[in-house]
Amino acid sequence: MGRTRIEGAFARARGENRAVLVAYLMAGDPDLETSYAALCALRDNGADIIELGAPFTDPMADGAAIQKAGLRALANGTKLTDVIALAARFREEDQTTPLILMGYANPVHSMGYETFADAASKAGIDGSIIVDLPPEEDAPLRELYTQRGLSVIRLATPTTDEHRAAKVSEGASGFIYFVAVTGVTGAGSADPAAIAGQVAMVKRVSGLPVCVGFGVKSGAQAAEMAKIADGVVVGSAFVEKAGDAHATGRFKAAAPAMGALARELRAAIDSVRKA
Amino acid sequence: MDLRNTWDKWPDANGRFGEFGGRYVAETLMPLVLELEAEYRKARQDPAFAAEMQDLWTHYVGRPSPLYFAERLTGHFGGAKIYFKRDELNHTGAHKINNCLGQVLLARRMGKKRIIAETGAGQHGVATATICARFGLECVVFMGETDVERQKPNVFRMRLLGAKIVPVSSGTGTLKDAMNEALRDWVTNVETTFYCIGTAAGPHPYPEIVRDFQSVIGREARAQILEREGRLPDAVMACIGGGSNAIGLFHPFIDDEGVRLIGVEAAGHGIGTGMHAAALNGGRPGILHGNRTYLLQTEDGQIIDAHSISAGLDYPGIGPEHAFLRDVGRAEYLSCTDDEALAAFQLCTRLEGIIPALEPAHAIARVGEVAKDLGRTGLMILNLCGRGDKDVFSVAKALGVDV
Numbered sequence: 001m002g003r004t005r006i007e008g009a010f011a012r013a014r015g016e017n018r019a020v021l022v023a024y025l026m027a028g029d030p031d032l033e034t035s036y037a038a039l040c041a042l043r044d045n046g047a048d049i050i051e052l053g054a055p056f057t058d059p060m061a062d063g064a065a066i067q068k069a070g071l072r073a074l075a076n077g078t079k080l081t082d083v084i085a086l087a088a089r090f091r092e093e094d095q096t097t098p099l100i101l102m103g104y105a106n107p108v109h110s111m112g113y114e115t116f117a118d119a120a121s122k123a124g125i126d127g128s129i130i131v132d133l134p135p136e137e138d139a140p141l142r143e144l145y146t147q148r149g150l151s152v153i154r155l156a157t158p159t160t161d162e163h164r165a166a167k168v169s170e171g172a173s174g175f176i177y178f179v180a181v182t183g184v185t186g187a188g189s190a191d192p193a194a195i196a197g198q199v200a201m202v203k204r205v206s207g208l209p210v211c212v213g214f215g216v217k218s219g220a221q222a223a224e225m226a227k228i229a230d231g232v233v234v235g236s237a238f239v240e241k242a243g244d245a246h247a248t249g250r251f252k253a254a255a256p257a258m259g260a261l262a263r264e265l266r267a268a269i270d271s272v273r274k275a
Numbered sequence: 276m277d278l279r280n281t282w283d284k285w286p287d288a289n290g291r292f293g294e295f296g297g298r299y300v301a302e303t304l305m306p307l308v309l310e311l312e313a314e315y316r317k318a319r320q321d322p323a324f325a326a327e328m329q330d331l332w333t334h335y336v337g338r339p340s341p342l343y344f345a346e347r348l349t350g351h352f353g354g355a356k357i358y359f360k361r362d363e364l365n366h367t368g369a370h371k372i373n374n375c376l377g378q379v380l381l382a383r384r385m386g387k388k389r390i391i392a393e394t395g396a397g398q399h400g401v402a403t404a405t406i407c408a409r410f411g412l413e414c415v416v417f418m419g420e421t422d423v424e425r426q427k428p429n430v431f432r433m434r435l436l437g438a439k440i441v442p443v444s445s446g447t448g449t450l451k452d453a454m455n456e457a458l459r460d461w462v463t464n465v466e467t468t469f470y471c472i473g474t475a476a477g478p479h480p481y482p483e484i485v486r487d488f489q490s491v492i493g494r495e496a497r498a499q500i501l502e503r504e505g506r507l508p509d510a511v512m513a514c515i516g517g518g519s520n521a522i523g524l525f526h527p528f529i530d531d532e533g534v535r536l537i538g539v540e541a542a543g544h545g546i547g548t549g550m551h552a553a554a555l556n557g558g559r560p561g562i563l564h565g566n567r568t569y570l571l572q573t574e575d576g577q578i579i580d581a582h583s584i585s586a587g588l589d590y591p592g593i594g595p596e597h598a599f600l601r602d603v604g605r606a607e608y609l610s611c612t613d614d615e616a617l618a619a620f621q622l623c624t625r626l627e628g629i630i631p632a633l634e635p636a637h638a639i640a641r642v643g644e645v646a647k648d649l650g651r652t653g654l655m656i657l658n659l660c661g662r663g664d665k666d667v668f669s670v671a672k673a674l675g676v677d678v
Binding site for chain 1: 446
């Protein structure tokens, strides 16, 4: 098998001596058509990798912004199959930008791990982050992913010591998502100086690129994180744009607003060229 | 399956009861969950831990709770002799304190100074606040907005005890939402905070820990019935929300093949209506709040809000060990509607002079059928896991009485 789309994204950024921008959006918020437009806008404005959120009724690791986004998506009937179909539609136009499905275990478990892995693979999804499937619980999915060339993207956190980092790295692929703060998405802001050593440790132990997320909202914060990691993940700040569009009823405003934010974040990241 | 020989291996090293249980938590919590398990293994071997707990159980909680022959209820149904295990006589009025005491002692061993808990009916919140007051620990209780409203006396009680109440407005504002919010707090304050889970669910090792602490109910009941009747009961019964009082009663009887283990789930307006809390009778396996178990969920794997008149049973899941006991056929699970529970609440109050909580009223509602099934020579124990003082206002409302 050749290089995966995820490996390609990191290789291109490395070639440009910069970190990647990973953008998150909640599929179906405020509706699926808007999400499709947002996917394209994010890609066109410099997002290297896109995380496609799958809504769940009980998002125990998410803060208010993503909780509400998920509820909005569920309220208009968004199902996991719709999220996969959205990915497939994007993939028809774009064979390069990696798409990572991010969500919780139950909808995937409910569909059946094998059915899900087949559908995701067919839709051109590149991997997943299932928040409540730690290494101890993701073995069945991991095996199915390996057979289909999908990546199991694991989380590392401020509570991850070197011993745990080895466990998190076992069977991980694509990249490691380093959660910068102990907390839920969108809450607080991380101190890059405080986590730099740990990010480097996780990178050394895993041998994979490390992207840092949680609490990164502004260009300035993204630039600081870009200095210490291979990538920067921004979620709640994008999701809030969809929330604004929902609140004003102007759904068409969401994608341009998300695109503008991506452009701003990407410019900030690019300003930090690595040696 | 021969449980007599195999039971002790559950949960296995991965925290599983057969296909149920596990540790489905965010990575941030994994190191803590593993540390808790290690600390619990050490505590179990430590005679000082057992001695401290025993002392407080005896002098603070008031254990052992009596085993009481419910003579008039027995006469009313005309079947098996019905005994009540009187866990409603514990300090704070329910079985919840058995487990809180154990978990808070564990938290102290781990050096945690801040305790968080979720609560539905408020009984677990009150018990946690009580133990925290006793040990001078900070206590934060997450409670759904709907439950804050329908369990006002317990909310005030917790505040008197020094606990901070956080009303949770997400979802339907019930127990499930309170648990989500408690998990979010735990992720945020993982270094300082111990999460005292109130039922035999959540990530491993919680189902095992809660079961072990609550098993004092069954151990006492088993010894008491042997002393009173000279033999084991034919059936033991308990209501089930998450299932902590039931597993505590059942577990010491699991190896006794002749003893039927019967749980009663809350059927709300009726299982056919979709407005219920009967995860085993009306749900299917899924993953929520750290464990794989039976859940109320849509075809697409979204969680459905539970409904029950009893705030303590108003939860869309069930402890993983019950899911396992049901699938291997060792325990039976019945259900009872809101109306049947209300009738049983009044029946028990009138016949026995004991006002039960709405939770055990669900088990009382099914006790007649089982008693008749067992016949006059039969013998059974029902866990009266909580007293009904907290429910007086909501029962009055349901009966259309203005108090």
